[in-house]
Amino acid sequence: MKRSEINRRIADAEAFFESMSFALPPWSSRAPAEWRGRYERETEIVENMLGWDLTDFGSGDYDRVGLLLFTIRNGNPRRDDKPYAEKVMIVGELQETPLHFHWSKMEDIVVRGGGNLMVQLWASTREEGLSESRFRIGVDGVSRELEAGSTIRLEPGESVCLERGVYHRFYGEPGKGRVLVGEVSAVNDDKSDNRFYASAGRFPAIEEDEAPTRLLASDYRRYL
16 A cells, blocks of 8 residues: 555544544654654553554455554553453445454454444354354344354444454445444454455555655554
8 A cells, every 4th residue: 555545544534533523542643753752651552553553455445445443452461461452443335344253352343433334244164164054143232143144234333242263344334424433352463363264464565655644553663
């Protein structure tokens, strides 16, 4: 992805969060130069990869396959005892997050506002394939039995609990607008805990066609 595209999409996300009355931490709006000299006091932000995160999953077409995230809080088993994480995401209409599951992380996906989120689900086999068996899922604390490959619609205020090994892909329902999505989970590790059904790149290669206006979580070590 080009840095100019990332800059533009983050600026658009900031406006969307404001329109939804969703406030980010004060450091979310720092320019890159403002991060210098802060590592000793803000190690948690850097080491636990808090902050901006944007990916096209290697598709080259962010509007079709992509996701913008902001990690608000996250633990790190190597350095602290925090066992949980929280993210906020923006999902466009028909903008897909590819089919995947997590080996370690259990998570709740919550629609905080905007449009509706469509979530397609499968149980996984021991060989990490797609199971054809029926399975159970929790939607706002209510157990539901689903057929393999079922798609559920989550409207604002609704959530689904995704247990380890449950394949899921999601996208915004067409005609309903962008979706403000929250994630509440166990500790998040996007470097090693995503099992994509088809090959996908979690962090994009960036073409530096202009200077960054906001640092991504994956930028910290280069800039700090």
